[in-house]
Amino acid sequence: MxxxxxxxxxxxxxxxxxxxxxxxxxxxxxxxxxxxxxxxxxxxxxxxxxxxxxxxxxxxxxxxxxxxxxxxxxxxxxxxxxxxxxxxxxxxxxxxxxxxxxxxxxxxxxxxxxxxxxxxxxxxxxxxxxxxxxxxxxxxxxxxxxxxxxxxxxxxxVIKSKKRLDLKKLIVNKNNLEKIPEWMITALETARLAPSALNRQPWRFKIEGNSIIIQLDNKEKNEERSKNIDCGIAMLHLEIGAMKAGFTGKWQYLKGDKVAIFSLD
Ligand SMILES: Cc1cc2nc3c(=O)[nH]c(=O)nc-3n(C[C@H](O)[C@H](O)[C@H](O)COP(=O)(O)O)c2cc1C
Missing domain, CATH: 3.40.109.10 (NADH Oxidase)
Structure with a gap:
């Protein structure tokens, strides 16, 4: 596509x-x-x-x-x-x-x-x-x-559906946003706006060099309503944000509680 x-x-x-x-x-x-x-x-x-x-x-x-x-x-x-x-x-x-x-x-x-x-x-x-x-x-x-x-x-x-978690909370391994390249910030901000069941925003991001890993928010087993559908939605958003900032890349699925990694072309 x-x-x-x-x-x-x-x-x-x-x-x-x-x-x-x-x-x-x-x-x-x-x-x-x-x-x-x-x-x-x-x-x-x-x-x-x-x-x-x-x-x-x-x-x-x-x-x-x-x-x-x-x-x-x-x-x-x-x-x-x-x-x-x-x-x-x-x-x-x-x-x-x-x-x-x-x-x-x-x-x-x-x-x-x-x-x-x-x-x-x-x-x-x-x-x-x-x-x-x-x-x-x-x-x-x-x-x-x-x-x-x-x-x-x-x-x-009731669902607080307009609210989204701060980017700082979503990135698990960096707390200084100023050190993150601009394209990544745009990509992550776009992912942050994704819809999720009950607006639970179960995605977390780990930055590894020029790649972004998307993973689930905790290691507990998936709830009845799949958090992985929510993550799939955020993956598309992230890619759109990266493209908006002028960068294209590819997703590769990962095992365990890590969902996938986005690497630049
Ligand atoms: C996978 C998924 C399942 C959802 N299931 C329901 C649902 O069963 N009933 C409902 O009224 N809203 C459902 N929603 C909508 C969410 O409540 C809504 O996306 C979230 O509160 C964020 O609000 P927004 O979409 O207006 O940004 C679902 C959203 C997603 C992504």
């Missing part, structure tokens, strides 16, 4: 989860753009299958606190499916899924990663999964209400 760095860097800044949509239908031109990107991603990333389903989605979402946080009104949704037997599938879901979310943002469409508050049986009825495939998450897609509704605002306050 070719990353349109400028376009998606802007989208990183503009994106925030939207949960209430109006009934405006998504233009065919935008559906086509998203489907073209999805085709490239599904071909490039082994085991990944993202599906855009044009269908009113109300009945598949549940609330977070009572009916608060329930997603309503979207005319379409994305299903993020992957093969369980492929290594690092969760990171790949996060990385590939966020590419579509950022392109949707650039097309002025709203979205919200959802891995918990939905009824998977209702979604599975729309998909034709083979035995090795698993549904990891979904996202509504559509035109959000012009301003966040009261329900959306209450939820964002």
């Amino acid at each position: 070719e990353i349109p760095a400028k376009r998606w860097y802007q989208a990183v800044k503009e994106r925030n989860s939207r949960r209430q949509f109006n009934s405006k239908i998504i233009e065919k031109r935008k559906i086509k753009k998203l489907n073209n990107l999805i085709e490239v991603l599904n071909n490039d990333i082994e085991g990944l299958r993202i599906i855009l389903i044009q269908k009113e989605v109300e009945e598949i979402f549940t609330g977070i606190i009572g009916s608060y946080g329930k997603i309503t009104g979207a005319p379409a949704y994305l299903a993020f499916v992957g093969r369980e037997d492929i290594s690092n599938m969760e990171e790949k879901i996060g990385y590939g899924g966020e590419a579509v979310i950022l392109e949707a943002t650039a097309l002025e469409l709203g979205s919200c990663w959802v891995s918990g508050t939905f009824k998977s049986d209702k979604v599975l009825a729309d998909l034709n999964l083979n035995q090795k495939e698993k549904l990891y998450a979904i996202s509504p897609i559509g035109y959000p209400e012009a301003k966040p509704t009261i329900s959306e605002r209450v939820l964002k306050k």
